[in-house]
Amino acid sequence: KKDQFIMGIETSCDETAVSIVKNGREIVVNVVASQIESHKRFGGVVPEIASRHHVEQITIILEEALKQAAMPIGDLDAIAVTEGPGLVGALLIGVNCAKALAFANGLPLVSVHHIAGHIYANRLVKEMEFPLIALVVSGGHTELVYMKEHGHFEVIGETRDDAAGEAYDKVARTLGMPYPGGPHIDRLAHEGSPAIDLPRAWLEPGSYDFSFSGLKSAVINTVHNAEQRNEIIAPETLAASFQASVIDVLVTKTARAAREYGVKQVVLAGGVAANKGLRSALTAVFEELPDTELIIPPLSLCTDNAAMIAAAGSIFFEKGQRADMTLNGNPGLEI
C-alpha cells in the first residue's frame, strides 16, 4: 500500500500553522508561526489582530512547509483544516486557504475539530489503543473525553466556567505577569510551596465536570486581603498553592475516570499539558495504575500546531469523511 500524506492547516487562535504528516503518525514538516508577541501588550488575544496576522502569514507558512517537505502539492492525499471551535475571523483564513488548495489541486478536503486535533497529537507519539480517556486542557477548553474507537468522542466532563488555561492566565495577570501566564505560574510554582489552602471544586459526587472560577476569585481575594492588611504574600507561594489546587482536581478526576471506564490509555492534550507540575503528577499517579498507559506529547505538540490537525485528518480521511466547498469556520463547533 502506498504511503498517505495529509496536509494540516490550523488558524483557530493565535498560531498560523501548516504541517504534512505521513501515514497519520510521522511528521514530515511542522511549521508554526506564533503571534504571541503581538497580543502580549493587550494581555490576551485580540481577534481582529489575529485575523490580520493569519492573512499575512498563511501563504508564507504554506510555501515554507512545501519547501521543507520538498514535495509537490500533487503528492498529497488530502487537505485537513480546523473548522472550529475558535475565533471566527481566524478560522476563516485557514478554511479558505484549505478550500482554495483543495479546489485548485483536485484534492479531498477534510474538516477537523480543534480538540480532536489536540487529542490526536498523541498519535504522533504512540499508536492509540482503545478505549481511552483524553484530558484536554487548553486556554479555551477543559474536558475529559472518552473514546471507544477512532473518531468517537464522548465528553464525560467539562468546565462549567473558566477553562484551566484561562484560570492560569487570569491568576497570572493578578500577579502582574505577561500573557500567556501559564508558563510563568508553572515556573514560579516550582520555587514555592503550596502553603495557602485554596478551594478545590469537586462538584457533585461522581461528577467529571470542572470549575475554576471560584479558585481564581479565591486567589484574587487572597491578594487583595493581604494588600489591605499591608501584608505581602510571596508570589511563588500563591503560584504553588493555585497550581496545587488545579492539578489535584485534574489528576484525581482523570484517574477516577480511567478506573471507572477501564481504559487502556490516558492521553494528555492542549496547551496546559505543557505544565510541568501536571505532567509529573499524572506520571506519578499512573505509575500506580500499570494497566493504564499514560501518553504525554512533547511540549511542541501540546500547544497549537497543524501536525495534530493532519494526524486527526488522516483518520477522518480513512473513514471517508469529506468536506465540500460550502465548509465555513464554525466558532462554536461541538465535538
Ligand code: KG4
Ligand atoms: O492549546 P493552546 O495552545 O491554545 C488553545 O487552544 O487555547 O493553550 C494555550 C493555554 C494558555 O492559557 C496558556 O497559559 C496555557 O495553555 N499554558 C500553560 C502552560 N503552557 C501553556 N498553562 C500552565 N502551565 C504551562 N506550562
Ligand code: ZN
Ligand atoms: Zn488549542
